[in-house]
Amino acid sequence: MKHPIPVIVSALLFAAGSALAGDQSSPRATLPDPALDALVRTAIENTPELAAAHAAVEAAQLRVEPAETLGDPSLSTTYQNDGTSLSLGRAQGSFIGLMLSQPLPWPGKLALAGQTAASEAREVESGTLGRAGLTIEARVRNAWYDLILARAIDRLIEERRDTARQIEATTRDRYAAGLGVQQDVLRAQVELVRIDELKAAQRALITSRLAESNRLLGVLQDAALDTPADLPGTKPLSPAANWISSALARSPEAAAAQQGIKTGRLRVQMAKKNFRPDFVVSGGSMYRGNFAEGPMWQVGVGVSLPVWINKRQKNQLAEARARVTEQTAETDVIGRELELRTRERIAQLEGANEVAVLYREKIIPLDQLSYESALASYQAGKVPFITVFEAVNVLYSDRASYLGRLAEAAKWRVAIDEAALQPTAMGSSPASGGAAASGMSAQAPASSSSSSNSASTSMR
Numbered sequence: 097m098k099h100p101i102p103v104i105v106s107a108l109l110f111a112a113g114s115a116l117a118g119d120q121s122s123p124r125a126t127l128p129d130p131a132l133d134a135l136v137r138t139a140i141e142n143t144p145e146l147a148a149a150h151a152a153v154e155a156a157q158l159r160v161e162p163a164e165t166l167g168d169p170s171l172s173t174t175y176q177n178d179g180t181s182l183s184l185g186r187a188q189g190s191f192i193g194l195m196l197s198q199p200l201p202w203p204g205k206l207a208l209a210g211q212t213a214a215s216e217a218r219e220v221e222s223g224t225l226g227r228a229g230l231t232i233e234a235r236v237r238n239a240w241y242d243l244i245l246a247r248a249i250d251r252l253i254e255e256r257r258d259t260a261r262q263i264e265a266t267t268r269d270r271y272a273a274g275l276g277v278q279q280d281v282l283r284a285q286v287e288l289v290r291i292d293e294l295k296a297a298q299r300a301l302i303t304s305r306l307a308e309s310n311r312l313l314g315v316l317q318d319a320a321l322d323t324p325a326d327l328p329g330t331k332p333l334s335p336a337a338n339w340i341s342s343a344l345a346r347s348p349e350a351a352a353a354q355q356g357i358k359t360g361r362l363r364v365q366m367a368k369k370n371f372r373p374d375f376v377v378s379g380g381s382m383y384r385g386n387f388a389e390g391p392m393w394q395v396g397v398g399v400s401l402p403v404w405i406n407k408r409q410k411n412q413l414a415e416a417r418a419r420v421t422e423q424t425a426e427t428d429v430i431g432r433e434l435e436l437r438t439r440e441r442i443a444q445l446e447g448a449n450e451v452a453v454l455y456r457e458k459i460i461p462l463d464q465l466s467y468e469s470a471l472a473s474y475q476a477g478k479v480p481f482i483t484v485f486e487a488v489n490v491l492y493s494d495r496a497s498y499l500g501r502l503a504e505a506a507k508w509r510v511a512i513d514e515a516a517l518q519p520t521a522m523g524s525s526p527a528s529g530g531a532a533a534s535g536m537s538a539q540a541p542a543s544s545s546s547s548s549n550s551a552s553t554s555m556r
Contacts, residue, residue, distance in 0.1 A: 123342050125445075125512040127328045132240050135313060139236045140229055142314030149228035156217035164210025169198040174382070191392070193382030202372035208365055215359040219352045226348030234514040236312050238507055243305040244323045245503040249496055250298045251325075256492045257291045263484060264288060266475060280481040287485070327502035328509075330449040336442050343438045343515040344431060353427040360420035367413040374400045433517050441520060445508035448501050455498035463491040 140146070172195045178187035264284035270276030307317040333339065344350050376398035381391045402409060470487040473479040511520045 123338060125333065125339060125509040126237060127331060127509065132237060135240065136233050136236050139232055139312045139314065143232050143312060145232055146228050149225040152224050153217065153221045156220040160210055160213040160217060163213035164206045166206065167199045169196055171196055188384065191382045191384035193380055195378055195380035197376055197378035200375040200377060202369055202374055205366070205369045208362060208369060212359060212362040212366060215355060215362055219355045219359060222355055223348050223352030226351060230348065230514050232312065234510050237510045239305065239309040239312055240323065241327065241503045241506045243309055243321070244327050245499055246298065246302045246305045247323060248327065248499050250302060252492065252495055252499070253291060253294050253298055257288070259488060260284065260287050260291055263471070263488065266471070267481065270475070275477055283481060283485065327499065328506045329502070330452050330505060332449065333442060333445065336439055339442060339512055340435050340438050343434050343512065346513070347430065347434055347515045349517055350427065350430050350434065353423060353430050356423040357420060357427065360416065360423050363416040364413065364420060367409070367416040370409045370412055371402060371405065373402055430517065434515060437517060437519060438512060441508050441511045445505055445512070448505040448508060452498060452501040452505060455494060455501060459494050460498060463494050467491045
């Protein structure tokens with residue numbers, strides 16, 4: 097019982113394709129992105145992380161045929177001697193024989209054993225392989241959003257450089273006209289140098305993000321990978337109940353638990369069969385005397401006696417029933433835990449969307465007005481240069497934070513689709529190596545499906 101393409105992998109590939117076609121039978125929180133969906137399919141086909149899961153499924157499937165096969169027969173030889181010296185061939189009472197015995201379980205036991213092993217294999221296929229596939233998908237999507245964010249921050253740094261150059265030119269003009277001080281010029285020039293520092297750190301971060309994405313895809317880690325310029329926008333979700341149902345339907349743990357109940361019921365049937373005896377059939381032939389009288393033969397049937405029913409079989413049956421009760425309760429636990437995690441992720445997504453809207457529609461426009469006002473006031477000699485410096489830092493810091501919120505929202509959508517039982521950890525740190533020095537920072541969540549050691553925290 098060996099499947100060249102496991103069912104779960106086929107289902108994952110189908111799900112990725114059906115998402116493009118708008119299949120509403122399995123709604124997805126992640127927003128449509130044909131390029132990203134294609135990368136997910138490539139990663140699922142190529143990633144080495146699935147090798148262990150495939151091997152576990154194959155090992156479980158290979159246990160089915162042995163489970164439904166008869167036990168090995170036994171071959172024995174018997175020698176009887178007449179007298180103190182070897183008498184075979186001389187004395188009538190001496191003989192040598194060969195006996196073959198075959199155990200035969202009660203009818204139906206082997207079939208049930210095979211069905212139980214097959215059900216266990218489906219548990220592994222649903223749970224281990226299914227979770228591996230969803231984890232790889234989440235890691236690819238999160239790495240994609242990390243790369244888009246890194247490149248977006250890089251472009252933002254370039255915009256910051258252009259703004260810094262304009263400010264530096266303004267300070268030089270005012271200094272040349274005797275309206276400013278040299279300290280303002282030097283401070284503006286220092287800012288330009290710091291932007292070069294940010295740029296170098298961001299290039300390193302982009303290289304790291306690209307290598308991470310390509311590693312998941314199974315291609316050369318320095319291969320080019322095109323990404324869109326913009327992160328996915330804010331979009332409200334439908335009612336939470338829809339996503340809870342979708343998460344339960346997608347959850348490998350829930351599927352494995354349901355299959356575990358079926359396995360447990362098969363074990364109950366097996367335990368009931370153990371109250372029935374097993375058999376042994378045997379046959380053989382013997383040669384006696386001087387071999388002139390020809391061989392003797394014999395056949396026999398043996399039966400096991402379940403005399404320890406109260407100590408063995410009844411306890412086995414009680415254990416099997418208890419396992420079914422345990423698995424049923426575990427299914428309920430998984431459902432409740434998954435609902436909790438899904439509600440948490442939906443709340444975090446809605447919060448990230450709300451904050452992103454605030455940045456886009458209120459905070460950043462006000463920051464822009466504040467910067468323009470500060471620059472105009474500085475040119476008129478009404479405020480010191482530090483006012484301009486602070487205003488521009490706030491503007492670009494908030495723009496970076498806005499990009500981080502968009503990436504965060506995209507990753508919360510990935511977490512909803514991943515349907516993991518573990519809580520998704522939230523973390524935040526500067527978006528690039530030197531961004532904190534100038535106030536440019538972005539935040540992103542961290543979760544169990546991917547990891548990042550860079551300055552920009554990613555959802556795992």
